[in-house]
Amino acid sequence: MLPRSQIKAEFFLVFATLGWGINYPLMKMGLQLEQGTWFLFMRFLLSFLLLSPLLWLHRQYINRHSFKAGLICGLIFIPCVQLMNWGLHHTTASNAGFIFALFILWVPITNALFFKTPISNPIKVSMALGIVGLAIIAQVHKLHLNMGDLAILICSLGYTFYILALDRYSTPKESTVITVIQLLVLSIGCMAIYGVTKPEIHHINWSWQLIGILVLSTLLPSTFATWAQTRYQPDTTPERATLIFNLEPVFATIFAVWWLHEALTINMLIGGSLILAAMVWPNLAEYFHHHKFKKNQPLS
Template identity: 30%
Template sequence: MKKLFADGSLLFVAFIWGSTFVIVQNAIQTLPPHLFNGIRFLLAAIILSLFVGKKEKKFITLKLMKAGTFLGFFLFIGYAFQTVGLIYTTSSKAGFITGLSVLIVPILATYYLKEPPKLIIFISAGFGTVGLYFLTLAGISQINFGDLLILICAIGFAFHIVFTSKFTEQHPALPLTIIQLLTVSILSFLSSFTFEKTLVSLNQVLHGDVIFALLITSIFATAIAFYIQTKFQQFTSAARVAIIFAMEPVFAAITAFFVLNERLSMYGLIGCLFIFTAMITTEIPKLLKRELKQTNHI
């Protein structure tokens, strides 16, 4: 039951991220991306810190802070390289290459978490990757500099998923989430100061689209989403989390359909079907076990 609830919660996270993608795209037309992320993650950390009680404060140790900083670094790598990579490549290719973390995670989990390499997981990851390809129609025949940056982003997100599985078993979720969000915020502000030379006025920060995006993303797509991931990932495998998160572009496509009236092509529908199949495939061993138990009981 815990695993089922955890999977449902993580699927909800994928829904949040997918449904807020359009909002973020609109906001970074006004505010530089690194600066936007810096403010977004800082606000999220502040929001979560309001819920830290005496019980949680006892667990804020140097070991926890190191773990949170470590996770925050890989999370920042994911967001930063994705942001810069989008300057040099298309969003469809970026979506596909970012989704390759679904293949990277099972390999990393086998090495770092000693998770046994299950054939069904790699088959599901393969289905997910094919689905992402059809959904984004990435022209991977021509690899450019931006694609390589996005690949680093995918590796960053993959490491974040894998080590979240490791550290959530050792530390309480709330302070661990706050530390990693603060780390992303600090590194994003430093990146903005270093690379985003354009002067930003108060009017840009207080722009309607920016304020709306900051409120929605800091509360839902950052504070709530990363707390849920940190809290519930301990009840499932890292490889399965990656497959669940492959649903993010599916939810993004559905949101774009309702909000922007964007129509999914036949290839897009095929892609969604493959990703759904990837999620269902991981359930096959559980279903077979249940049937065997019921048969033996009879």
């Protein structure tokens, strides 16, 4: 059986994944109202301001290691969010979710290549199920990658290194400090990019819809999901974390269909079911192995 701390961690990671899934349609709606880099800058700035008071409560963990971890993770994440922002201009929210989720393949492979971490048989089966599910949803026999899809694909490769960096540098005690430093780095990075790319005259079209989208995207994907991943991913393995992250495109599709009225196809239903099976299979394999082992033990 899994340790209670790992079960709790994976529970929080599921809700973090829900926040990321919501992010796709939120960003798509936000891009229809405002310039994308400004929107990202405001999201991360508000998240930083929201969490920065926690630095005082966790001041004993403000040290060279936590600063380095937050800086590295933030710098890796900046190009990822910018590529996602640009890609969403040129593809659908649901398509972006499923192409981005290809990082479930990159993480175990990269971990094995760079850190010599073997890939267990249950993880291999889950990877296969996840990839088949993604392929069915994307209808790979018809898939023609446009520039938006390609940007999301490169984004998924970058996110692989973000996951591995979190696994390497983040610790539960320092997670809050690392999260706040990450958000500061992200807000500064997006502000710098906005300063370079913004039009000469930029009038912000404030509306209740824009404020609502900004608040929701600040609270869920930027604040809660970033904190939850930084805090709880170290309590499980990168491979198991990526299996949970399989749910991201499923959540993205649900909210894209609900809010943006994107079409829900039979491919999405079948592929989504396989992705869910990919997430559940390692737990089932461990359960059956544990009970088989107990059954084969000689009676005393």
